[in-house]
Amino acid sequence: MAxxxxxxxxxxxxINGVKGEKMDICIRDGxxxxxxxxxxxxxVIDASGCVVMPGGVDAHAHIAGGKVNxxxxxxxxxxxxGLEPKRGVCKPCTGYSVPNTWATGYRYAKMGYTFVMEPAMPPLTARHTHEELVDTPIIDKAALPLIDNNWMTLQYVRDENYEMLSAYVAWMIRATRGYGIKIVNPGGxxxxxxxxxxxxxxxxxxxDxxxxxxxxxxxHANERYEMPHSIHVHGNMLGHPGNYETTLRTFDVVKGISASMQxxxxxxxxxxxxxxxxxxWKDFExxxxxxxxxxxENEHITIDLGSIILGDTTTMTADGPMEYTLYRLTGRKWTNHDVELxxxxxIVPFLYSSRNxxxxxxxxxxxxxxxxxxNPWKVVLSTDHPNAGPFIGYPILISMLMSKKRRDEVMKEVHPAVFDRSSLASIDRELDFHEIAIITRASAAKILGLHNxxxxxxxxxxxxxxxxxxxxHEESDAGAVQRAFLNAKxxxxxxxxxxxxxxxxxxxxxRTFYVEPECEESLMNEVMKDIERLFKEYYTVSLSNYPVQDVYTPHPYVIKAPMSG
Amino acid sequence: MAVYTDVLCPFCGCICDDIVVEVGEDGKITKVKGACAIGRSKIMGHDRMESPAIREDGELRDCSYDEAIKRAAEILADARRPLLYGWSSTVCETDRAGVELAVEIGAIIDNTASVCHGPSILAIQDVGLPSCTLGQIRNRADIVIYWGSNPVFAHPNHMKRYSYLSKGRFTPGGKKDRKMVVVDVRETKSAKLADLFVKVRPGGDFLVFSALRAILRGHEDVVPDEVAGVEKKDLLSLAEMIKNANFIITFFGMGVTHSGARHNNIANAIEFTRAAHLHTKATIMPMRGHYNVNGFNQVCTWLLGYPFSIDLSQGYPWYNPGETGAVDVLVHGECDAALIISSDPASHFPADAVRHLARIPVIQIDPYPNPTTEFADVVIPSAICGVEAEGSVYRMDSVPLRVRKIVDSKFMADEEIIRRILEEVRAIKEKEGE
Structure with a gap:
């Protein structure tokens, strides 16, 4: 190969400690x-005068599946x-906050991104998520199955049967060809x-x-295996005034649990x-x-931002009650789709208005x-695409984080409440290219365990x-930064x-990346009895028609996760 | 003899997936258990189109697959405004290939939804759709409303598997724990099973939805004594039932989508659901007909951004039902060639549309002959999906499933036919480009 x-x-x-050094990169066989x-x-590509980074890694963007569709x-x-006609090697594109799968692949690639995590895959409709991922060109991807409101999970948690829970989780991740455990408004x-x-x-x-x-x-179930990623949590009370206290208590819930990986x-x-x-909303701050x-002050937590892009977007989440609240607040159109067991x-369209x-x-x-x-290694850039804004807004965020001047300009344009109810105006820090490289690829890869x-x-x-x-790498003009990160050379x-x-x-x-947690056979046989009963009594599909078949991951990358020692 | 269990049925939007199929030594299906009468007949198979054929001097002449596919590609490559229509009784893999073909030749692509639940999709685009998967109904619903839909005939296993007659976690007693309501213009067989039958004057659904909305939102004073043939007291007691329920579902069918106000009916039905949601959990779902009519809408939406009636003549998807639907371009005499797959517009389209279709070159892909075959210029028989070919399908509640291949067949699968036509079209265009 050339x-x-x-x-x-x-x-x-x-990740390799290279901080803006002039050096050559050699590539062979991919x-x-x-x-x-x-x-x-x-x-030979002459990258003189250019900034070179690893391909971008997005740890959280809703790009595929039943909800997105x-x-x-x-x-x-x-x-x-977002209409663009077919041209050259490209198929036609549509959409801004909810682009078609072709546009999703092209636009990420143009921003220099090469991996995206779809963070909310309902297990019952996992096949749909994978079908769309296959039709999303260029980028590698993975998906996190939702395992927190499942009746089997709730039953094992109630019965404090954590062994069986860990086996169930392993079965679920394998059945859905998922990457880890996603939690969204658990119980809610x-x-x-x-x-x-x-x-x-x-x-x-x-x-109970x-x-x-x-x-x-x-x-605990996650750490029973050498899972590349930790639990991925959207907690309770998203979007409610005063919810920061719940968030702090949520952080504390897993304090002291030791991780199976670094x-x-x-x-x-x-x-x-x-x-x-x-x-x-009146005294919101x-x-x-x-x-x-x-x-x-704590090492067990990492975050992604979910930073707002001002303008119109489409909100979508497995947090059904939150979207209902948003619909009642806005009176706009509202789709809801509860998934059995x-x-x-x-889903609700939403306008983030600079006048509000x-x-x-x-x-x-x-x-x-x-x-x-x-510590930027605890942070990943995201807009929770498309909830806080579409992913193509990332270059805007990068330019803001790199320029105090740009932030000050925008703060003059938005509602003056920002000066009283936020500390942003008082922050002078500007991120450099190294820190941007961390929060847009390196930290995301490490947090997801993809660096291995x-x-x-x-x-x-x-x-x-x-x-x-x-x-x-010496450029500081925000406009130039934004343009450069929107369209890679x-x-x-x-x-x-x-x-x-x-x-x-x-x-x-x-490719599609997925994880195979390796559970003991005897325990798995035990849990299968419960799973069989669950399907017979409550589901509307047969157990044998449930797991995602090989054909839905034509280019698989499988990560084995043995029991942790 | 081989026995296959948990087989999926390729008939209606229920996609029952617990069918047992027995296959004899000769590779023929001998027995089907667990399916409804229509599903059984579909799986057992009946009169097939035996050979690819091309019409010459008014008569169909048998030919090879190669010849038929080549002729189909010539027709499409030569067309200025081709229509690709049908797509609902085949698998998503076919639909994806169809979208690629449409992009390649700048076609209008549309599925049977445009003459079926198309109005429902337009309504969803107005107001959204508070819905759920069928298992939520099985486990939770204590009020099941069938409105303008007759499941006993159209979706025979629906009540047993998913709604009134099924048993679930919060409804262990099955129908003892539920009330079934049927709203229709006549007392259908389904209505006879219902706890409450509400007879609406034809075309009056919109008014009844409005009246219920008003009552549920606390404005019963504006409701007259009688609404479209329904007495106010009956509406009040239905509203009271809803308010006291834990979970209600409204399943609606063609009786609402294709009467009077059409998509406005459905928008109002959804608004009624939103009003009910102020009191309880309220959901609503279209009773999709063909087993994969939803699947085409899904595929088209993720690939082209819109669910049906898409015009690709400008290189980008343009969606404007009323202008870009199959019936629209036929009635207007716009399109100059058509590929019809797994459907029968000759039986279901308005006369003006059929008349134009009979005038232009038509390619038909289908396991079975039907009235469209009477004027098709190229007919290509195909394998039956779910029996002779596998692939993805989407249930009426958007649950994705994979139908199986049970027996071998001498017929080519839909996907392969479309992909081969696409290859031929590309070859012709490349030659012309030279």
């Missing part, structure tokens, strides 16, 4: 190599906001089956367990939505400082968090996923040039 040499770029590869066999025969179907008006989404909700320490109706019990038990024990997602003070303080989904005091304060929170949390599987870095043996941005995916001068030039199919 070799590729990237010359003279200024490289930021945080991997980073020490040196080339034939330097004269190799294709219901969002597309719900919003033809959003489809029209089950309660939503009868239009109720519940808080962190409230008993879940009909189940609390959401805190569920989170703790699932964290990583956090809980990743708390789109934390912006969980940093709210006040008692109502940012508590990002309290959350950042906790994260700074497992989870739910809600609450939205403006929300906008500051994601930025505050990224700037107040001292060739993602998020440029060390020898890593996947040759490389982003080359046409910008000097080159994106290389597994050694193949997929983007050149901001245009897609090749559309290879990406």
């Amino acid at each position: 070799e590729l040499l990237i010359k003279n770029g200024v490289v930021f590869d945080p 991997k980073i190599v020490e040196s080339l066999h034939d330097e004269h025969g190799a294709r 219901a969002g597309r179907l719900l919003r033809p008006e959003d489809g029209r906001r 989404t089950e309660a939503w089956g009868f239009a109720k909700n519940c808080g962190l320490d409230d008993p879940v109706p009909h189940w 367990v609390t959401p805190a019990d569920i989170i703790r038990a699932l964290a 990583r956090q024990t809980m990743h708390t997602t789109h934390i912006q939505f969980f940093c709210y003070g006040g008692t109502s 940012s508590k990002a400082d309290e959350i950042a303080k906790y994260v700074n 497992e989870t739910g989904a809600g 005091p609450v939205h403006s304060v929300q906008w500051t929170i994601g930025l505050e968090l990224a700037l107040l949390i001292k 599987h060739g993602k998020g870095h440029l060390g020898v043996g890593a996947d040759a996923d490389v982003a080359i941005y046409g910008i000097s 080159y994106t290389i995916k597994c050694g193949e040039i997929v983007v050149k001068d901001g245009e897609i030039v090749a559309t290879p199919e990406g």
Whole structure:
């Protein structure tokens, strides 16, 4: 296979401690190599004056599956906001906050991203998620199954049968070809089956367990295996004024649990939505400082931002009661789709208006968090796409984080409440390219455990996923930064040039990563009896038709997770 | 003899997945257990189209698959405004290939939803859809409403597997723990089984939904003594039943989508559900007909951004039902060639549309002959999905399942036919480009 040499770029590869050094990158057979066999025969990319980084890794973006597709179907008006005709190697594109699968692959690649985690896969509809992932070109991807409101989970937590719970979780992750354990409003989404909700320490109706019990038990179950990722948590009371106290108590729930791998024990997602003070929308304020303080003082927690992009978007989450609240608040169209025995989904279009005091304060929170949390390895850039805004807004966020001047300009444009109810105006910190490389690829890869599987870095043996941005490492102009990160000069995916001068030039199919937790056979046989009963009595599909078949992962990358020792 | 269990039925949007099929030594299906009468007949199989054929001098002449596929590709490559229609009684893999073909030739692509639950989709795009999977109903629903839908005939196993007659966690007594309500213009067989039958004057559904909304939102004073043939007191008692329920579901069918106000009916039905949700858990679901009509809408939405009636002539998807639907482009005499797959527009389209279809070159892909075959210029028989070919399908509640291949067949699968036509079209275009 032809070799590729990237010359003279200024490289930021945080996992390998490379902080803006001028160096060459050698690529062969889709991997980073020490040196080339034939330097004269190799294709050479001159990256002089450019910044070179590993391919971007997104730890949390809703890009595929039943909920995302219901969002597309719900919003033809959003489809029209992203129309692009077929051109060259590209199929037609639609959508802004809910792009079609082709656009999703192309737009990520253009931003230099090469891996995306779909973070909410209802197990019963996992096949759908995988079908869409297969049709999402270029990027590699994985999906996290929702395992927290499942009746089997609730039963084992109630019975304090943690062995069986760990076996059930292993079965579920394997059956869905998932990557780890996703938790969304534990207990609350089950309660939503009868239009109720519940808080962190409230008993879940009909189940004599609390959401805190569920989170703790699932964290233990996760650590029984050498899982690459920790539990991935969207806690209770998302989006409610005053919820920051619940968030802090949620962090404490898993404190003291030891991780089976060198990583956090809980990743708390789109934390912006969980940093709210006040008692109502009237006295709503940012508590990002309290959350950042906790994260700074504790090592078991990592976060992604869920930072707001001002403008129209589509909110969608398995947190059904939250979406209902949003629908009652806005009166806009509302789709809900509860999934038997497992989870739910809600979808509501939403406008984050710069004229609205609450939205403006929300906008500051994601930025505050990224700037107040001292260690960037605990932070991943995200917009909880499309909930706080579409992923194509990432370059806007990067430019804000790198420029105090840009932030000050925008703060003058939004509602003045931001000066009283948020600390953003008082923060001078500006992230540099190295820190940006951490929060957009390196930390995400480490938090997901993908750095052991060739993602998020440029060390020898890593996947040759490389982003080359046409910008000097000394550039400080926010506009130039935003333009550079929106359209990479080159994106290389597994050694193949997929983007050149901001245009897609090749559309290879990406791989699907999934994890196989390895549970003892005797325990698995035991749990299968319960699972069989569950299907017979309550599900509307047969057990044999439930697990995702091989055909839905045509390009698999399987990570084995043995029992931890 | 081989016995297959948990087989999925490729008939209606219920996709029952607990069918037992027995296959004899000769590879023929001998017995089907657990399916309804229609599903059994579908799985057992009946009169097939035996050979690919091309119409010459008014008569169909048998030919090879190669010849039929080549002729189909020539017709499509030559067309200026081709229509690709049907797609509901085949698997998603076929639909994905169909979308690629449509993108390649700049076609209009549409499925049977446009003459079925198309109005429901338009209503969902107006107001959304508070819904759930069928298991939520099995386990939780204590009020089941069938509105303008007659499951006894159209979805025979629906009540048994998913609703009134099924037993679940919070409904262990089955029908003892539930009330069934049927709203229709006549007393159907389903209505005879119901605890409450509400007879609505034809075309009056919109008014009845409005009246119930008003009552549920606390404005019963504006409701007149009689609404579309229904007495106010009956509406009040139905509203009271709903308020006191734990979980209600409204299943609606063609009786609502295709009477009077069409998509406005459904928007109002959904608004009624939203009003009921102020008091209890309220959900609503369209009773989708063909087993994979939903699947095409899903595939088209994730690939092209819109669920049906999509015009690709400009290189990007343009969605405007009323302008870009199959019936629209036929009635307007716009389209100059059509590929019809797994459906029968000759029986279901308005006369003006059928008349135009008979005038233009038509390619038909189907396991069975039907009235559309009478004027098709190229007919390509295909394997029956779910019996002779496997693939993804989406139940009426959007649960994705994989139908299986049970027996071998001499017929080509739909997906392969479409992919081969696509290859031929590309080859023709490449030649023309030279």
